[in-house]
Amino acid sequence: MIRVALYLNQFFGGVGGEDKADLAPRLTEEIVGPAKAFRAALGDRGEVVATVICGDNYFAENIEGASKEVKELLAPYRPDLLFAGPVFNAGRYGIACGAVCKMAQTDLKIPAITGMYRENPGVDLYRKDVYIVETGDTARSMADVVKRMTTLAWKLLAGDKMGNPADEGYFSRGWLTNEASEKTGAERAVDMLLHKLRGEPFESEVPRPAYDRVKPAPAIKDLRSATIALVTDGGLVPKGNPDKIEVTAATRFGIYDITDKDRLDPNGYDVNHGGYDSVLVRQDPNRLVPVDVMRELEKKGVIGTLHNRFYSTTGLACIVEVMKKIGQAIAEDLKREGVSGVLLTST
Amino acid sequence: MKLQLDRVIIRDVRFGATTAIHDGALHVDRSALQYLLLQDKRFAAVDIELAHPGEKCRITKVLDVIEPRAKTSEGDEDFPGAVGGQVPAGRGSTCVLEGAAVVLSDYREKVESGRSMDPNGEIIDMSGPGAEAGRYGKTHNVVLLPTPAEGVNTHEYLAASKIAGLMAAAYLARAGKGMTPDRTETLELPSLMATDKALAGLPRVVYIFQILTTQFDPIPGEPVLYGMNVPGMVPTLLHPNEVIDGALTSPLPALNVQTYQVQNHPIIKELYARHGKDLFFAGVIASTAPNNMAEIERMSNMAATMARYVVGAQGAILTKTGGGAPELTMARTAQRCERLGIRTTLAVLHMAADVRGEVTLFSMPEVDAIVSLGVPFTRVTLPAVERVIGRQHAVPGAPPIDGEIVRTENGVRGIHCQLGSSRIRAVKY
Known part of the structure; x- marks a missing residue:
């Protein structure tokens, strides 16, 4: 018998409405609200052993702390599986269910599933971490949604290969996997073009990415008093690659001292990057990280000072989220060091 | 413009006294082909090996793969500008050795620093999952292993190798001239x-x-x-x-x-x-x-x-x-x-x-x-092989190239194709 834990908000848990939104997590062994539907869907293969009910505001105001409290309440029951919600279109509740599922997976090491309406903010926040079954925007379809969440749960517990998002009815988690198609890429390309030319419906196999817009920082008012740093994603590293920056899909960056250096000596550096022809940079690393020119500008007083360390990583087939973190970490260090501007060289 | 492709199906490849096709088997006169390719003074030697579908064999450092083809119409030239003279391509008739391929392997002893992330380069497996997924584990391959002459630099070596591959492709396909093709295709x-x-x-x-x-x-x-x-x-x-x-x-x-x-x-x-x-x-x-x-x-x-x-x-x-x-x-x-x-x-x-x-x-x-x-x-895991064609470079901490190795799919020539010849598509899960 599979031991199932459930997470509900104050409303679905039957405690009260908005007036009870500040309720701290509490545990019941009774079958309340959607637990009935889950009991029916689980049949004799599983039982709901514990339900945690928590106020939406309480959770939203302290996501980390509240997740921990939920974990501590549930751990003694040793659940094999967690369901959260389903949420439908309740925003704060969606975020809570996403967070609780993520906690269950990482801390309790059990599969966790929730269900949400596509516009719920919890979808974008947690779809990459957890399986979220797509639902309508109201609780009318509760029984059906619970059934679909349960079907998915059996697959996860059995370790079966998960079907694709469209067939299984969950929000894509963003994992790219290769599959065999009936037709070759060339045949599909001509098919798609003909549909388009005839004004027939067609479906792109690749959704358009939604990249962030980066707002540029205001211009430096007085370069003569500015500290300028050099940052690159061209993979320049001291000989031997001391920080072991990966040659593709980098997860690391390095900070390298250039105090008292008027230029970078080619004997001291290597290029750790396979995405461009790096012969010229190996011959003269200053053409990627222009220490020589910047020192001249420093001497002439065009800039205040050149920051005495440069930052380097390898920008090749990288993961956007990881690169965001690397960028933030570099930016924090630059800020701490009082750098006012950056010359960023890419390849 | 009208082009006729006369396809001769190749079911086997072996070395022989003269280059000819008998019962679907391509016989290759090794020394004649070597002699032809050694006319290019940028090479000190050109070794030639054969690789067969199903064989427990791995080809290393594959640069390019070329289908053997030769022009059979009057006044036309093979790979015009590269091997033959400057005439238009795409007209007349061409003999195609379908099922055969010329595989170019970088046979330099020294590993070139730069682009390739693995000194053994991109490979072809003739059996196992690499052959199933890849296109060139299914063809009968004539592998060229050119050694550069003294003082020949990387660019010269690579350009010469490409030309050698095209020359070999034309040389082999000339064996199909005058034969009744298995299949004829007209493109107009x-x-x-x-x-x-x-x-x-x-x-x-x-x-x-x-x-x-x-x-x-x-x-x-x-x-x-x-x-x-x-x-x-x-x-x-x-x-x-x-x-x-x-x-x-x-x-x-x-x-x-x-x-x-x-x-x-x-x-x-x-x-x-x-x-x-x-x-x-x-x-x-x-x-x-x-x-x-x-x-x-x-x-x-x-x-x-x-x-x-x-x-x-x-x-x-x-x-x-x-x-x-x-x-x-x-x-x-x-x-x-x-x-x-x-x-x-x-x-x-x-x-x-x-x-x-x-x-x-x-x-x-x-x-x-x-x-x-x-x-x-x-990633794809490729089982150990009995024979390696091409240079073998040891990589510290990695298994030898004839052992079980793990490669990304783009490290195996012919699994993916940017022109759309494979059935592979990515699905977001």
Whole structure:
């Protein structure tokens, strides 16, 4: 018998409405609200052993702390599986269910599933971490949604290969996997073009990415008093690659001292990057990280000072989220060091 | 323009006293082929080995793969400009040794620092999962292993190797001359001025083919288009027959596109199949992927203008070459086409894929029809082999190259194809 834990908000848990939104997590062994539907869907293969009910505001105001409290309440029951919600279109509740599922997976090491309406903010926040079954925007379809969440749960517990998002009815988690198609890429390309030319419906196999817009920082008012740093994603590293920056899909960056250096000596550096022809940079690393020119500008007083360390990583087939973190970490260090501007060289 | 491909099916390859085809078996006179290739003074030696489908064999450091083909019509030349003299490609008749391939392997002792992340380079497996997934584990392969002469530099070596591969391909296919082909294929298109009633109502479709990228240094002397390397080329209108009949090769490092795929171009094949029924195949615009924005814009505008106002296309298919960066030129060209009223579809092998996020480097509302050719970074485990053809370099901490090894799929030649010959597509889970 599979031991199932459930997470509900104050409303679905039957405690009260908005007036009870500040309720701290509490545990019941009774079958309340959607637990009935889950009991029916689980049949004799599983039982709901514990339900945690928590106020939406309480959770939203302290996501980390509240997740921990939920974990501590549930751990003694040793659940094999967690369901959260389903949420439908309740925003704060969606975020809570996403967070609780993520906690269950990482801390309790059990599969966790929730269900949400596509516009719920919890979808974008947690779809990459957890399986979220797509639902309508109201609780009318509760029984059906619970059934679909349960079907998915059996697959996860059995370790079966998960079907694709469209067939299984969950929000894509963003994992790219290769599959065999009936037709070759060339045949599909001509098919798609003909549909388009005839004004027939067609479906792109690749959704358009939604990249962030980066707002540029205001211009430096007085370069003569500015500290300028050099940052690159061209993979320049001291000989031997001391920080072991990966040659593709980098997860690391390095900070390298250039105090008292008027230029970078080619004997001291290597290029750790396979995405461009790096012969010229190996011959003269200053053409990627222009220490020589910047020192001249420093001497002439065009800039205040050149920051005495440069930052380097390898920008090749990288993961956007990881690169965001690397960028933030570099930016924090630059800020701490009082750098006012950056010359960023890419390849 | 009319081209006849006479296909002779090859079911075996072995060494023999003379180069000839008997009962579907290609016999190769090893010393005659060596003698021919050694006329190029850039080589000190050229070893030749054979690899058979099903054999527990791994070929290392594969540079390119070429299908054996020789012209059989009067006045025509093999791989014009590269091997033969400057005559037009794409007309007359050509003998094709279907099921055979010339495999070029980098046989230098020294490992070149630079692009390749593994000193054993891209491989071909003749059995196991690598052969099942890859195209060249299924062909009977004649492997060329050229050793450079003293003082020959990297560029000279690579250019010479490419030419040697083309020469060998033509040499072998001449053995099929005068034989009754197993299959004959005729490729003919009317001129763009054609006013046949049957074609009148059909949409004109052009194929915009990115043939090279300048993200890597082009190799001087490497034959790419009619014998010349063409990094500065502007968009050029070609007849599809020229593309498949030896005018064009895949420039090294031939990332996920080998010359074999160009000779058997899947999009050209498909557009031919639909010509006269669903569309009017209005030709090929060869273009490149420059490495800076000004040239990318220039290339995109010129290609789109040519498609719209010279060819009169209503639709365009676009593909890319190289790594991730050339996606931008392809997408920008498609966007320019769309703005001129040409409907476009792109095919993308996700060289720039963030497996946990976005799949394309570009995000343009007009570019709304994209076919996925898969992610090249999926890992594949390849079992140990009994025989290795090519140089073997030890990698500290890694198993020997004849042992069980793990490679990303793009490390095995012929699994992925940027021109769309595979059935692989990426699905987001």
